[in-house]
Amino acid sequence: MKNYFLRVLCLMLLTSVFLIKSNAQNPKNEIRAIWLTTNYGLDWPKNQATSLEGCEKQKRDLCKILDMVQELNMNTVFFQARLRSDVLYESDIEPYSAIMTGTRGKKPLYDPLAFAIEECHKRGLQCHAWVVCMNIGSDKAIKMQGNKALPKRKPEICTKYNGEWYLNPGEPETCFYLIDIVSEIAKRYSVDGIHLDYIRYPDRAHDFPDSKTFKKYAKSGESLKEWRINNINSIVYSIYDAVKKINPEIMVSSAVLGKRDNHKYFSSMGWSGMEAAYQDVAAWLRAGKQDFVAPMMYYPDVSFFPFVKDWVRNSNGYPIVAGLGVYRLDKSSGNWSLRDFMPQIYVSRDMGIAGSSFYRTLQLEDNLKGVTATLKGDTYNTPALFPALKNYKKGCDVLPYDLKIAVAEDGSKTISWKCEGNAKYYTVYASDSYPVDTNLAENIIEARLTENSYKDYSTGLYYAVTATNGYYHESEAAQQYHPPLHFFEGEKIVIPADRVNLCKSVSILSPNSGYVYYGKGKEHNNIPNLERGIYTLEIVYSDNVVTYPLIIN
Numbered sequence: 184m185k186n187y188f189l190r191v192l193c194l195m196l197l198t199s200v201f202l203i204k205s206n207a208q209n210p211k212n213e214i215r216a217i218w219l220t221t222n223y224g225l226d227w228p229k230n231q232a233t234s235l236e237g238c239e240k241q242k243r244d245l246c247k248i249l250d251m252v253q254e255l256n257m258n259t260v261f262f263q264a265r266l267r268s269d270v271l272y273e274s275d276i277e278p279y280s281a282i283m284t285g286t287r288g289k290k291p292l293y294d295p296l297a298f299a300i301e302e303c304h305k306r307g308l309q310c311h312a313w314v315v316c317m318n319i320g321s322d323k324a325i326k327m328q329g330n331k332a333l334p335k336r337k338p339e340i341c342t343k344y345n346g347e348w349y350l351n352p353g354e355p356e357t358c359f360y361l362i363d364i365v366s367e368i369a370k371r372y373s374v375d376g377i378h379l380d381y382i383r384y385p386d387r388a389h390d391f392p393d394s395k396t397f398k399k400y401a402k403s404g405e406s407l408k409e410w411r412i413n414n415i416n417s418i419v420y421s422i423y424d425a426v427k428k429i430n431p432e433i434m435v436s437s438a439v440l441g442k443r444d445n446h447k448y449f450s451s452m453g454w455s456g457m458e459a460a461y462q463d464v465a466a467w468l469r470a471g472k473q474d475f476v477a478p479m480m481y482y483p484d485v486s487f488f489p490f491v492k493d494w495v496r497n498s499n500g501y502p503i504v505a506g507l508g509v510y511r512l513d514k515s516s517g518n519w520s521l522r523d524f525m526p527q528i529y530v531s532r533d534m535g536i537a538g539s540s541f542y543r544t545l546q547l548e549d550n551l552k553g554v555t556a557t558l559k560g561d562t563y564n565t566p567a568l569f570p571a572l573k574n575y576k577k578g579c580d581v582l583p584y585d586l587k588i589a590v591a592e593d594g595s596k597t598i599s600w601k602c603e604g605n606a607k608y609y610t611v612y613a614s615d616s617y618p619v620d621t622n623l624a625e626n627i628i629e630a631r632l633t634e635n636s637y638k639d640y641s642t643g644l645y646y647a648v649t650a651t652n653g654y655y656h657e658s659e660a661a662q663q664y665h666p667p668l669h670f671f672e673g674e675k676i677v678i679p680a681d682r683v684n685l686c687k688s689v690s691i692l693s694p695n696s697g698y699v700y701y702g703k704g705k706e707h708n709n710i711p712n713l714e715r716g717i718y719t720l721e722i723v724y725s726d727n728v729v730t731y732p733l734i735i736n
Contacts, residue, residue, distance in 0.1 A: 211624040213567040214475065214504045214538025216259035217252060217547065218313065218438070221295075222266045224282050226544040228295075231285040238292045241283075246302055248544060253306040255547070255555065256563040258631065261378045261438075261540065262299045264312040265364065267320040268333040272296035272312075272372065276363055278331065287328065300373055307608065307631030309569065311376030311434065312368045316361055316418075318381050319348035342392055344385055352384060352414040352461075353396035361418060362425045369429040376434035376474070377426050383415055383440070383460035387453070411461040416470075423472040432607075432653035434474040434572065438506060438540075439464050441480035442490045443497055449489040465497040474572050475501055477540050480527075481508030483519070487527055488534075495535040502537030502570055509546045512554060521552055528562055537570055566630035568610060568657065575654035581606040583650045583661040588732045590694040590717055598646050599636040600661055606650035611637045612660070617734075619647035621660045644717060644734050663732065676707040678722070685724040691733060692719040 220226040227248060228241040252260060264271050269280040269287060272295065278288035283295060296312060303310035319325065319341060325332045325348050334341035334348055340360060342351040350357045365377050384391055393411075401410045423435045439462055442455035456462030467473050478494055480487055494503045507527055511517035528539055541547060547555050581604035589597045598611060611629040612619045619626055629637055631651075639646075647660040678686045689707045691700040699718070700710055718733040 209563065209565050209567070209624050210532065211565075211568060211622065211627070212570045213532075214259055214502060214540070214569060215255075215257040215563060215567055216261055216477070216504065216538065216540035217257065217544045218261045218506075218540060218542045219248065219263060219299075219544050220542075221263040221271055221280070221282055222315075226548075228282065231281075231283065232291070233284050233289075235292060241295075242293070242298060245299065248548065249302050249306055249308065251548060251555070252308060255559050256566045257308070258567060258569055259309045259311065259375075259540070260299070260303050261311050261313040262296065262303075263315070264296050264368065265314040265316075267315065267318050267324070272368065274364075274367060276367060277333075288331065296368075296372055296374075304373075304633075307633075309375035311378040311436070312365075312372065312374045313378045313380060313438075314365060314368070315380045316382045317350045317352065317385070319350065322346050322348065344388060344391055347385070349385055351393060351396060352411065352418060353393045353400060355400070358418045358421050362421055365422055366425055366429060369426050369433055374433060376436060377422070378477075379419070379422065379435070379437040382419060382437050383456065383462040384411060385460075387459045408461065412457075412463045412466075415461055416463060416466055419467050420470060420472045431575070436473055436475045436477060436504075437464070437467075438477045438479055441478045441482060441506065442486075443478070443493055446489050446493060449485050451490075465499075468497070468499040468501045471499075471501075471574055473501060474574065475504055475537065477504040477506045479506040479508075479542065481506065481511060481542070483511075483517075483523060488530060491531050491534050491536060498535075501573055503535075504538045504540050505531045505536050506540050506542060509541045509551070509554060510543050512546055512551045521554060521557060524554065525557060525562070538567075565624040566627045567624065568627075568630060568651070569655045571656045572654045575656070577654075577656075579650070579652055579656040579658040580604050581650040581652050582658050583609065583648045586646065586648055586661040586663055588646060588663060588717070590692075590719055590732070592694055592697075594640070594694050596639050596646075596717065597636060598639060598648065598663075600648050602635060602650050604650070604652070606658075607653050607655075608633050608651050609635070609637075610649045610651065610657070611639070612647040612649075613639065613641060613645065614647075615644050617645045618662045619645050619660065621647055621649060674708065674710045676710060676720075678705055682724060685726060687723040687725055689723075690721040692721065694718075 227245055229244050230237060230240055232238045232241050266280050268277055270277045271280055279290055281287040283291040300310045319333050322343060325334055340350055340354045340357045342349055368374060397407055397410055426433050426435050440456040440460055442451045443464055444455050444457040445451045453459060456464055464476055491505060511519045512524060550556055581602060583600045583602045586600045608631040610627060611632060612621050612626040613628045614626050628639060628641060646663045649660045650658040676689055683705050686705040688703045690698055693699045713735045715735050720731045720733040722729050
């Protein structure tokens with residue numbers, strides 16, 4: 184009874200944070216993701232298509248989802264690319280899923296993964312290829328596929344268990360097969376990451392039929408549990424190394440069971456990675472074989488918060504992304520209220536979680552119980568940059584410089600700059616104070632920009648730009664040039680002493696009304712009062728012409 188009351192008190196304290204944290208400053212660096220489920224068309228595509236018109240509808244539907252993700256200031260999409268031994272991309276290994284055309288193996292009129300990547304990148308979003316690993320499909324589905332089914336083509340690595348077919352993690356060839364799958368994606372597509380799912384044994388499959396494999400491959404003295412855990416570890420490590428060999432900038436992550444192991448004070452009810460699936464994620468992180476992990480934590484209250492803390496304690500400094508069950512807001516799946524759901528984001532932040540991923544996308548599209556509006560108006564009301572990858576601690580090898588601001592007649596400002604090195608993207612900041620504080624998320628006006636210029640219509644007076652490399656390390660900021668104060672003394676413009684004899688004329692230009700001051704020579708003593716805003720100061724010297732943005736506060 185004592186433990187019960189302690190748990191209730193803990194829950195009351197945690198959920199009360201909902202009223203407090205909603206007004207807190209949002210973090211500048213945070214992973215904000217969705218799982219975009221293509222299996223059975225749960226999130227996309229909504230229609231199968233063999234005609235150009237049908238394909239265009241599929242594309243529009245996907246773009247609508249990605250527009251929503253962008254508007255929510257999210258930054259990552261896990262696009263389900265491998266489903267059940269079938270795929271949504273050009274592959275020499277596995278057939279196209281029937282979800283695209285209605286016929287398994289039939290090539291659609293466009294490449295779904297390539298299109299998703301292109302549209303994500305247009306919106307400044309990362310696109311990670313979500314790969315379901317061990318699941319092959321139901322016995323019924325496999326029989327319908329005939330001789331083309333994976334168990335027919337590669338029976339040595341496939342095992343049936345409780346009416347479902349799986350790859351056998353104990354067979355060494357299973358590891359090589361999965362390496363081939365992820366390597367094909369990494370070589371052919373400009374994905375930002377490979378996201379592994381179901382990288383484990385089937386749920387509570389302690390009687391999984393692998394006794395022959397165990398006798399054949401287990402080391403002397405190795406228990407069945409140890410052997411199974413080591414099988415999964417070996418596959419995870421090998422996939423990580425294979426992807427990084429192809430391109431070290433491609434992230435490798437996994438969706439894992441929501442509870443790492445049983446908790447000392449809050450029982451997992453036998454439903455944790457270690458107990459139910461031989462999934463020792465803490466070992467993966469100690470070995471440095473993941474860039475981040477996303478535990479699927481679709482649980483309420485004391486089944487959520489204590490296990491969040493456990494993940495952070497066992498993270499070895501790698502990002503933990505809380506997988507949040509937004510589908511639980513649905514009446515048929517728990518009928519949670521926002522009061523149940525939103526504290527999971529706020530409290531997780533305080534506990535050291537690096538971000539959140541939402542399952543499923545459909546509930547966000549529907550704005551179920553106002554969740555999307557709440558995220559947009561509060562929780563994610565500022566952009567967020569992706570955290571730097573831990574395994575690459577070198578300093579940032581890109582640097583923006585020569586930041587310039589050009590003011591147009593309509594009041595818009597074009598910010599442009601140069602960059603030393605190859606930046607993955609740029610972040611533009613604006614503020615009414617100088618220098619711009621680039622540590623504040625509220626100062627970000629554009630995140631993940633790929634061009635060396637940006638057009639702004641806001642009222643910000645000062646600008647700064649940073650560059651981010653392929654490992655998400657952010658550079659020092661290039662700050663907007665601030666005119667030296669000795670240019671101005673009351674109503675005078677004082678030319679620098681070393682340039683005064685070269686001065687031919689001085690002009691001040693307004694973006695709306697053109698010249699507000701023009702004077703020849705080197706003395707300029709009657710400058711008119713200027714309204715607050717950004718002007719252009721132009722000084723013509725005998726040897727050159729210089730212009731500066733003139734800030735009037």
